[in-house]
Amino acid sequence: MTFKELLTAGSASGLALAMALIALPSQAAAAAAVTATATADASAAVAAQDRQQRRQARQERRGNRGQARENRRQRAAVAPQRAQRAPQVRNERRADRVERRGDRRANRADNRSERRANRVERRGDRRADNLRDRGADRRANRVDRRTDRRADRIENRGDRRANRIDRRSERRADRIENRGDRRAQWRNQDYRDARRAQDRRDYRQDRREARRDYRQDRREYRRDRREARRDYRQWNRNQWRNDRRYNWRSYRNSNRGIFRIGRYYSPYRNYSYRRLSIGFTLGSLFYSNRYWINDPWQYRLPEVYGPYRWVRYYDDVLLVNTYTGEVVDVIHDFFW
Structure with a gap:
């Protein structure tokens, strides 16, 4: 290869290298331009969406103002009626x-x-x-x-x-x-x-x-x-004891099992037995229906009427006025 050919070949290679070096910045610029275009499009879309939202918000505010205006008109129309009825309601x-x-x-x-x-x-x-x-x-x-x-x-x-x-x-x-x-x-x-x-x-x-x-x-x-x-x-509490039909002591001697009715449970936990007499006033729980003697004749006791009830009190029997709680008759040690 002659010297002239060598120079010619070198010039061609240099020219190609120069053109390649020039082409690289051009491609980078094109990519940057594409990216900038995409960013601008996204910003424009966001701005359009914001404008749409602001427009809807303005329309809603206008609608609310119209509704508030209508409500004020209705209240203004009803106010005279309320003012007219207020004294009547107060009275x-x-x-x-x-x-x-x-x-x-x-x-x-x-x-x-x-x-x-x-x-x-x-x-x-x-x-x-x-x-x-x-x-x-x-x-x-x-x-x-x-x-x-x-x-x-x-x-x-x-x-x-x-x-x-x-x-x-x-x-x-x-x-x-x-x-x-x-x-x-x-x-x-x-x-x-x-x-x-x-x-x-x-x-x-x-x-x-x-x-x-x-x-x-x-x-x-x-x-x-x-x-x-x-x-x-009219029923004397001393008179019935002289009646042989109500001789409960003799009846109890021959029917002991009837008078064994189990343990007595006081309505109060810490309450203990007290010997009561006629004229005492009981609390209402002591003569509630759980303590009533519903069949007095079973124990050869006389029938009572009105507000009076035979009531068990531990081993005693009380005749109680259920209206007042007053004890009007007592039999001590009645049950076993």
Whole structure:
């Protein structure tokens, strides 16, 4: 190869090398351009999405403002009606408070007179029983009649006072409610409000009648209880022991197994036996139905009526007034 050919070949190689070196930066620039284009497209998509979200948010705010405007219009339209009914509602609530307060006062008066009458009756019963124990039956009967009359006077006085309180509170409640009705009529009360007021009056009238019926039932209950107590007084606790039909001692000697009824469980854990006598007042748990002697004749005990029950108390038998808890008769060491 001549020198001229060598130069020619070298020039060609150099030119190729130069062109290769120039081509490498051009490819890198193209790749960078592609990456920049993709980034710009993504940024444009994000910006478009943000614009769409802002547009939706503006539309929602516009809708909310429209709804709030409509709500304000409705409240403005209803406000006069509420302002018109507000005094009537206040008067109804005030009338209810007056009636409830009157009910509480009437109940307190009724309960106070009933407690006082019960105290008078218990005191008279003890005095009459003491007289009968000494054989003064005629004096005991006079004490019974005098006690009953005094208890009746006390209860009747309490009933009259409770009725006066009821009527006074009802009249005051009616005045308050009628005042509200007249004001509503002056303000052009519509049919619906008038109907509502009438229903309210009917409800209160029904409640008053129910309250009167309840008090009447209580009076009849007390009257029945007093009559039962009078019937019991005709049965003398000393007289039945002289009746041979109720000779429980002889019957127990020949029927010992009947009088072995198992262990007695006190209603209170730490309670121990105490010997009780006539006139003692028991707690209600001691004469609950689990301690009742449901068949007195099985043990040759007489039948009792009204509020009285034969009750087991350890090995003793008590005759208890279940209304008051008072012990009116005792048989010690009855069971084995």
